[in-house]
Amino acid sequence: MLTYKKYNCSYCFQENFVQIELSYCSELVELIEDCTVCCNPNSITYNIEDNQVTMFEIEKTY
Numbered sequence: 001m002l003t004y005k006k007y008n009c010s011y012c013f014q015e016n017f018v019q020i021e022l023s024y025c026s027e028l029v030e031l032i033e034d035c036t037v038c039c040n041p042n043s044i045t046y047n048i049e050d051n052q053v054t055m056f057e058i059e060k061t062y
């Protein structure tokens with residue numbers, strides 16, 4: 001199951017959406033998404049439990 005989560009870019013603070021796969025079971029997922037506005041890479045970490053996003057963090061990518 002796929003869903004989209006809204007987040008604010010760590011660089012320009014504009015709204016972006018990241019696609020999330022909810023079928024992962026209690027798995028920490030780390031990925032890098034380029035902001036659609038400023039093209040800087042945001043590091044996204046999230047955790048899925050019981051098809052719910054239980055943790056969601058955005059950081060600058062160094």
Ligand SMILES: [Zn+2]
Nearest residue numbers: 009012035038
């Ligand atoms: Zn940005």
